[in-house]
Amino acid sequence: MNIVVRYFFRFVRLVLTPVILLMEKLTTPKALSRSAEDQAAADSACKDLALYQFPACPFCVKVRKEIARLGLNIELRDSRNDTGHRAELESGGGRIKVPCLRVTHSDGQQEWLYESGAINQWLRERFNPSVEDAAKA
Template sequence: MRMIIRGFFRLLRLVLTPFMLLSEKLTTPKAISRSPERQAEIDAATTNLALYEFRACPFCIKVRKEIARLGLNIERRDAQHDPNHREALLKGGGAIKVPCLLIKDEQGEERWMYESGDINAWLAREFG
């Protein structure tokens, strides 16, 4: 019975993934406009950020839309298919849970932020 349920949800994910990605592409907002100097400052500030994600995760899509809305250049790391990123997420953040934003400060300290709502609120506060 467990195998049937697991198979059902895998099939469901397989069927829904293209629709979720298409929906993301069609509904992603345009970036806010900034002066080139201000955008360069923000691009420099985002070099210490990385988003660990699964491509079709609805919460990751929510964060990617906020990143696009704010016009941020944040490195995206696939924790689903890349074993190195998956291991880094487990070691650094303590759990393989996405989305997770890795924030490195000037001293090299790392902070791992989970939860899409918290990530979006932090991004809006810092770069909005």
């Protein structure tokens, strides 16, 4: 019985993967516009970020769409097909769970953020101009 369940879910994943990826392509929002200097500052800040993800994970899609909306150039690391990235995720973050955003602070310390909602909130607080404007007011 266990093998039947395993193959059922593999079949479901095989069918749903192209659908999820197509829907991501069709519904990814346009990036917000920034001045050249603001975009350069955002790109510089993104050099310290890496997103560990699986291509067809719905929660990873949610984070990638937020990254696209904010116009960020964050390195995407495929933890499903790249054993090196999978090992980094397990050794650094402590578990193989995606999405996971690795934040390398200026002092070299690494912070591992799990959960799509927490990652998106952190990205919005750091990179969304409307949130920055509200904080200054």
